[in-house]
Amino acid sequence: MGKPSYTVGLVVHPVKPVLDSVRIISRFVHRHGGTLLVREADAARVGPDIEAVAADAFVDRLDAVVSLGGDGTMLGAMRLVVGRSTPVLGVNHGNVGFLVEVPPEGLATALDRLVAGDYTLEPHSCFQVRLDGETVTAFNDVVIAAAEALQSATVDLLVNGARHGYYRGDAVIACTPTGSTAYNYAAGGPVVSPSVPSITLTPVAPMSGINRSVVLGGGDAVEFHNPSDRVSLRFMADGTPVGLIGPGDGLTLRLIEDAVNVVRFEPTLHEQRQRVKLSLLDLPLRPDQLLELIPPQLRERAEQLRAERLMAERLVVPPGGANPPTTAS
Incomplete structure (x- = not known):
């Protein structure tokens, strides 16, 4: 951020209070001679006080993007810069935050580390989905289900132009490695390492029809076809309804590798925390190793509370035991 022309764009959660983080970023960017856009x-x-520009001009001016929100806001920021080298930094104003690493209280330190070059860039793949001539981007997953509630969906699967069977059930999920910890995981699908370019399909x-997860290569072309001549199927990308697949129609998807770069400060620790969030605690973790996954500020607060509790107990419990001596009447 040392060059005067450096421009940072903000993508913010629609309802969460983010003004404190905005002020920290604004002071930091202007102190380093940069420009802040929204x-x-x-x-x-x-x-x-933040310069506002039209959406179509926003992305072309950016050198970096800061997302203030949860994973949904982060995904929206990532979609803006697909295919560009623009790094994306996430500040967690959401609830869980699988993608977002930096807590609001750690933002100032994160910005200092960013300027010092003390970070890595984590590439993320995405799906490029084509339906009716339109292109949709999905970083987590694509889900196909019945258009009508409480109905089953029948979907044909083609891989590289060859038929590979069909699905009949509530839905079928196609996920990226990043998205393998989302709906795919909840549906019993495998967790896939981000280092493996792959497409996972889970009913x-x-x-x-097909009743187990299938993991395909990252270069495979996948097509979902609606075999019905009368009912439509519903299509969602990253949890957002996109449209309908009409009778006899289909959609195609391909994996685009290294589509976006996400800023990471502690990639190993971030990955370990994600395992805890997924409750993958069958790993051989000792209590002291679990403690290492707790953010430092929470550890300090816990120690402070423990010290206060011990002090209170010393004031209440008399010397010599929990109960004072009694005298006979």
């Missing part, structure tokens, strides 16, 4: 649609969320409550 899209016009988000201007009301960050105050009048949800299968009734017939």
Whole structure:
């Protein structure tokens, strides 16, 4: 961030309070001679002091993006810069935060480390999905289900142009390695390392047809086809409804490797915390190793509370035991 022309863009959560983080970033960027931008649609969320620009001009001016929100906000920021080298830094104003590493209280330190070059870039793959001539980007997953509630969906699968069977059940999920810890994991699918370029297909409550997860190569072309001549299927990308697959129609998806770069300060520790969030505690972790996964500020607060509790107990419990001596009447 040392060059005067360095421009940072903000992508903010639609309702979470983020002004404290905005002020920290604004002071930091201007102190280093940079420019801070926000899209016009988000201007009301960050105050009048941040330059607002039209959405189509926003991305072309950016050298970096900061996402203030949860994983949904982070995914939105990542979609903006697909295919570019623009790094994306996530600040967690959400609830879980699988993608977002930096807590609000750690933002100032993170920005200092960013300037010092004390970080790594974690590449993320995405799906490029084509349906009816339109292209949709998905970083986590694509889900196909029945258009009508409480109905089963029948979906044909083609891989590299060859038929590979069909699905019949509540839904079928196609996920990236990053998305393998989302709906795919909840549906019983495998957790896939981000280092493996792959496409994982997992049925949800299968009734017939393919009833187990299938992991395909990252270069495979996948097509989902609606074999019905009368009902449509519902198509979602990263949990957001996108449209319908009409009778006899289909969609195609391909994995785009290294589509976006996410800023990481402690990649190993971040990965370990994700395992804890997924409750993958069958790993051989000792209590002291679990303690290492707790953020330092929480550890310090826990020690402070423990010291206060011990002090309170010393004031209440008399010397010589828990109960004072009694005298006979």
